[in-house]
Amino acid sequence: MQDVLTDLMKTWNGGGTAGVATVVRTFRSAPRPPGAAMVVASDGTVGGSVSGGCVEGAVYELATDVIRTGRPVLERFGISDDDAFAVGLTCGGIIDIFVEAVSRATFPELGEVAAEIAADRPVAIATVIEHPDAAR
Known part of the structure:
Protein backbone atom coordinates (compact mmCIF):
# COMPACT_ATOMS: atom_id res chain seq x y z
CA MET A 1 0.00 0.00 0.00
CA GLN A 2 2.86 2.38 0.73
CA ASP A 3 3.86 2.32 -2.93
CA VAL A 4 0.49 3.83 -3.95
CA LEU A 5 -0.09 6.11 -0.97
CA THR A 6 1.10 9.24 -2.80
CA ASP A 7 -1.34 8.58 -5.67
CA LEU A 8 -4.17 7.84 -3.25
CA MET A 9 -3.49 10.97 -1.20
CA LYS A 10 -3.70 13.19 -4.32
CA THR A 11 -7.26 12.05 -4.89
CA TRP A 12 -8.19 12.06 -1.18
CA ASN A 13 -6.73 15.54 -0.57
CA GLY A 14 -8.59 16.83 -3.64
CA GLY A 15 -11.89 15.57 -2.24
CA GLY A 16 -12.28 12.84 -4.85
CA THR A 17 -12.87 9.12 -4.65
CA ALA A 18 -10.36 6.46 -5.69
CA GLY A 19 -10.84 2.78 -6.31
CA VAL A 20 -8.19 0.89 -4.35
CA ALA A 21 -7.51 -2.69 -5.44
CA THR A 22 -5.48 -4.92 -3.14
CA VAL A 23 -4.25 -8.48 -3.64
CA VAL A 24 -5.65 -10.28 -0.59
CA ARG A 25 -4.85 -13.90 -1.45
CA THR A 26 -2.81 -15.89 -3.94
CA PHE A 27 -2.72 -19.54 -5.00
CA ARG A 28 0.14 -21.30 -6.79
CA SER A 29 2.43 -18.93 -8.64
CA ALA A 30 1.28 -15.33 -8.78
CA PRO A 31 2.96 -12.23 -10.19
CA ARG A 32 2.39 -10.04 -7.11
CA PRO A 33 2.12 -10.97 -3.42
CA PRO A 34 -0.74 -10.23 -1.03
CA GLY A 35 -0.69 -6.55 -0.16
CA ALA A 36 0.20 -5.38 -3.67
CA ALA A 37 -2.09 -2.49 -4.55
CA MET A 38 -3.37 -0.41 -7.45
CA VAL A 39 -5.16 2.93 -7.20
CA VAL A 40 -7.54 4.21 -9.85
CA ALA A 41 -8.39 7.88 -9.38
CA SER A 42 -11.76 9.30 -10.36
CA ASP A 43 -10.02 11.09 -13.27
CA GLY A 44 -8.84 7.71 -14.61
CA THR A 45 -5.18 7.91 -13.63
CA VAL A 46 -3.62 4.74 -12.25
CA GLY A 47 -0.84 4.00 -9.79
CA GLY A 48 0.60 0.69 -8.68
CA SER A 49 0.01 -2.84 -9.91
CA VAL A 50 -1.78 -5.95 -8.72
CA SER A 51 -0.69 -8.41 -11.37
CA GLY A 52 2.26 -7.15 -13.34
CA GLY A 53 -0.09 -6.41 -16.23
CA CYS A 54 -2.03 -9.68 -16.57
CA VAL A 55 -5.39 -8.48 -15.23
CA GLU A 56 -4.84 -4.75 -14.79
CA GLY A 57 -7.45 -3.85 -17.42
CA ALA A 58 -10.17 -5.86 -15.70
CA VAL A 59 -9.20 -4.45 -12.30
CA VAL A 73 -15.96 -6.10 -4.72
CA LEU A 74 -13.91 -9.23 -4.08
CA GLU A 75 -12.96 -10.82 -7.39
CA ARG A 76 -10.90 -13.90 -8.27
CA PHE A 77 -8.69 -13.98 -11.34
CA GLY A 78 -6.90 -17.09 -12.51
CA ILE A 79 -5.07 -18.72 -15.35
CA SER A 80 -3.24 -22.03 -15.57
CA ASP A 81 0.55 -21.97 -15.86
CA ASP A 82 0.32 -23.72 -19.25
CA ASP A 83 -2.15 -21.16 -20.62
CA ALA A 84 -0.02 -18.32 -19.26
CA PHE A 85 3.15 -19.62 -20.89
CA ALA A 86 1.30 -20.17 -24.19
CA VAL A 87 0.53 -16.45 -24.47
CA GLY A 88 3.91 -15.27 -23.20
CA LEU A 89 3.13 -14.60 -19.54
CA THR A 90 5.71 -15.59 -16.95
CA CYS A 91 3.30 -17.30 -14.58
CA ILE A 97 -8.38 -8.87 -5.39
CA PHE A 98 -10.47 -6.68 -3.11
CA VAL A 99 -11.54 -3.33 -4.57
CA GLU A 100 -12.98 -0.57 -2.39
CA ALA A 101 -13.83 3.10 -2.76
CA VAL A 102 -11.65 5.43 -0.71
CA SER A 103 -12.61 9.04 -0.09
CA ARG A 104 -12.83 11.50 2.79
CA ALA A 105 -16.32 10.12 3.48
CA THR A 106 -15.32 6.44 3.51
CA PHE A 107 -11.93 6.82 5.18
CA PRO A 108 -11.72 10.15 7.06
CA GLU A 109 -8.71 8.89 9.06
CA LEU A 110 -6.51 8.43 5.98
CA GLY A 111 -4.76 11.77 6.50
CA GLU A 112 -3.75 10.73 10.02
CA VAL A 113 -2.57 7.33 8.79
CA ALA A 114 -0.50 8.96 6.03
CA ALA A 115 1.05 11.34 8.57
CA GLU A 116 2.06 8.40 10.78
CA ILE A 117 3.63 6.63 7.81
CA ALA A 118 5.46 9.81 6.77
CA ALA A 119 6.81 10.13 10.34
CA ASP A 120 7.98 6.49 10.14
CA ARG A 121 5.72 5.48 13.03
CA PRO A 122 3.98 2.11 13.04
CA VAL A 123 0.34 2.14 12.04
CA ALA A 124 -2.11 -0.57 11.04
CA ILE A 125 -5.45 -0.66 9.26
CA ALA A 126 -7.83 -3.62 9.28
CA THR A 127 -10.44 -4.13 6.59
CA VAL A 128 -13.16 -6.76 6.94
CA ILE A 129 -13.46 -8.37 3.52
CA GLU A 130 -15.94 -11.09 4.34
CA HIS A 131 -18.50 -10.92 7.10
CA PRO A 132 -21.15 -13.38 8.31
CA ASP A 133 -23.74 -10.65 7.73
CA ALA A 134 -23.88 -10.29 3.93
CA ALA A 135 -25.17 -6.74 4.26
CA ARG A 136 -21.86 -5.66 5.82
Whole structure:
Protein backbone atom coordinates (compact mmCIF):
# COMPACT_ATOMS: atom_id res chain seq x y z
CA MET A 1 0.00 0.00 0.00
CA GLN A 2 2.86 2.38 0.73
CA ASP A 3 3.86 2.32 -2.93
CA VAL A 4 0.49 3.83 -3.95
CA LEU A 5 -0.09 6.11 -0.97
CA THR A 6 1.10 9.24 -2.80
CA ASP A 7 -1.34 8.58 -5.67
CA LEU A 8 -4.17 7.84 -3.25
CA MET A 9 -3.49 10.97 -1.20
CA LYS A 10 -3.70 13.19 -4.32
CA THR A 11 -7.26 12.05 -4.89
CA TRP A 12 -8.19 12.06 -1.18
CA ASN A 13 -6.73 15.54 -0.57
CA GLY A 14 -8.59 16.83 -3.64
CA GLY A 15 -11.89 15.57 -2.24
CA GLY A 16 -12.28 12.84 -4.85
CA THR A 17 -12.87 9.12 -4.65
CA ALA A 18 -10.36 6.46 -5.69
CA GLY A 19 -10.84 2.78 -6.31
CA VAL A 20 -8.19 0.89 -4.35
CA ALA A 21 -7.51 -2.69 -5.44
CA THR A 22 -5.48 -4.92 -3.14
CA VAL A 23 -4.25 -8.48 -3.64
CA VAL A 24 -5.65 -10.28 -0.59
CA ARG A 25 -4.85 -13.90 -1.45
CA THR A 26 -2.81 -15.89 -3.94
CA PHE A 27 -2.72 -19.54 -5.00
CA ARG A 28 0.14 -21.30 -6.79
CA SER A 29 2.43 -18.93 -8.64
CA ALA A 30 1.28 -15.33 -8.78
CA PRO A 31 2.96 -12.23 -10.19
CA ARG A 32 2.39 -10.04 -7.11
CA PRO A 33 2.12 -10.97 -3.42
CA PRO A 34 -0.74 -10.23 -1.03
CA GLY A 35 -0.69 -6.55 -0.16
CA ALA A 36 0.20 -5.38 -3.67
CA ALA A 37 -2.09 -2.49 -4.55
CA MET A 38 -3.37 -0.41 -7.45
CA VAL A 39 -5.16 2.93 -7.20
CA VAL A 40 -7.54 4.21 -9.85
CA ALA A 41 -8.39 7.88 -9.38
CA SER A 42 -11.76 9.30 -10.36
CA ASP A 43 -10.02 11.09 -13.27
CA GLY A 44 -8.84 7.71 -14.61
CA THR A 45 -5.18 7.91 -13.63
CA VAL A 46 -3.62 4.74 -12.25
CA GLY A 47 -0.84 4.00 -9.79
CA GLY A 48 0.60 0.69 -8.68
CA SER A 49 0.01 -2.84 -9.91
CA VAL A 50 -1.78 -5.95 -8.72
CA SER A 51 -0.69 -8.41 -11.37
CA GLY A 52 2.26 -7.15 -13.34
CA GLY A 53 -0.09 -6.41 -16.23
CA CYS A 54 -2.03 -9.68 -16.57
CA VAL A 55 -5.39 -8.48 -15.23
CA GLU A 56 -4.84 -4.75 -14.79
CA GLY A 57 -7.45 -3.85 -17.42
CA ALA A 58 -10.17 -5.86 -15.70
CA VAL A 59 -9.20 -4.45 -12.30
CA TYR A 60 -9.32 -0.92 -13.74
CA GLU A 61 -12.90 -1.55 -14.88
CA LEU A 62 -13.83 -2.98 -11.47
CA ALA A 63 -12.30 0.04 -9.72
CA THR A 64 -14.22 2.50 -11.89
CA ASP A 65 -17.45 0.60 -11.12
CA VAL A 66 -16.65 0.68 -7.39
CA ILE A 67 -16.00 4.44 -7.57
CA ARG A 68 -19.37 4.88 -9.28
CA THR A 69 -21.42 2.59 -7.02
CA GLY A 70 -19.51 2.76 -3.75
CA ARG A 71 -19.93 -1.02 -3.38
CA PRO A 72 -16.74 -3.00 -2.65
CA VAL A 73 -15.96 -6.10 -4.72
CA LEU A 74 -13.91 -9.23 -4.08
CA GLU A 75 -12.96 -10.82 -7.39
CA ARG A 76 -10.90 -13.90 -8.27
CA PHE A 77 -8.69 -13.98 -11.34
CA GLY A 78 -6.90 -17.09 -12.51
CA ILE A 79 -5.07 -18.72 -15.35
CA SER A 80 -3.24 -22.03 -15.57
CA ASP A 81 0.55 -21.97 -15.86
CA ASP A 82 0.32 -23.72 -19.25
CA ASP A 83 -2.15 -21.16 -20.62
CA ALA A 84 -0.02 -18.32 -19.26
CA PHE A 85 3.15 -19.62 -20.89
CA ALA A 86 1.30 -20.17 -24.19
CA VAL A 87 0.53 -16.45 -24.47
CA GLY A 88 3.91 -15.27 -23.20
CA LEU A 89 3.13 -14.60 -19.54
CA THR A 90 5.71 -15.59 -16.95
CA CYS A 91 3.30 -17.30 -14.58
CA GLY A 92 -0.27 -18.41 -14.08
CA GLY A 93 -1.83 -18.77 -10.68
CA ILE A 94 -4.89 -17.38 -8.98
CA ILE A 95 -5.25 -14.04 -7.20
CA ASP A 96 -8.09 -12.65 -5.13
CA ILE A 97 -8.38 -8.87 -5.39
CA PHE A 98 -10.47 -6.68 -3.11
CA VAL A 99 -11.54 -3.33 -4.57
CA GLU A 100 -12.98 -0.57 -2.39
CA ALA A 101 -13.83 3.10 -2.76
CA VAL A 102 -11.65 5.43 -0.71
CA SER A 103 -12.61 9.04 -0.09
CA ARG A 104 -12.83 11.50 2.79
CA ALA A 105 -16.32 10.12 3.48
CA THR A 106 -15.32 6.44 3.51
CA PHE A 107 -11.93 6.82 5.18
CA PRO A 108 -11.72 10.15 7.06
CA GLU A 109 -8.71 8.89 9.06
CA LEU A 110 -6.51 8.43 5.98
CA GLY A 111 -4.76 11.77 6.50
CA GLU A 112 -3.75 10.73 10.02
CA VAL A 113 -2.57 7.33 8.79
CA ALA A 114 -0.50 8.96 6.03
CA ALA A 115 1.05 11.34 8.57
CA GLU A 116 2.06 8.40 10.78
CA ILE A 117 3.63 6.63 7.81
CA ALA A 118 5.46 9.81 6.77
CA ALA A 119 6.81 10.13 10.34
CA ASP A 120 7.98 6.49 10.14
CA ARG A 121 5.72 5.48 13.03
CA PRO A 122 3.98 2.11 13.04
CA VAL A 123 0.34 2.14 12.04
CA ALA A 124 -2.11 -0.57 11.04
CA ILE A 125 -5.45 -0.66 9.26
CA ALA A 126 -7.83 -3.62 9.28
CA THR A 127 -10.44 -4.13 6.59
CA VAL A 128 -13.16 -6.76 6.94
CA ILE A 129 -13.46 -8.37 3.52
CA GLU A 130 -15.94 -11.09 4.34
CA HIS A 131 -18.50 -10.92 7.10
CA PRO A 132 -21.15 -13.38 8.31
CA ASP A 133 -23.74 -10.65 7.73
CA ALA A 134 -23.88 -10.29 3.93
CA ALA A 135 -25.17 -6.74 4.26
CA ARG A 136 -21.86 -5.66 5.82
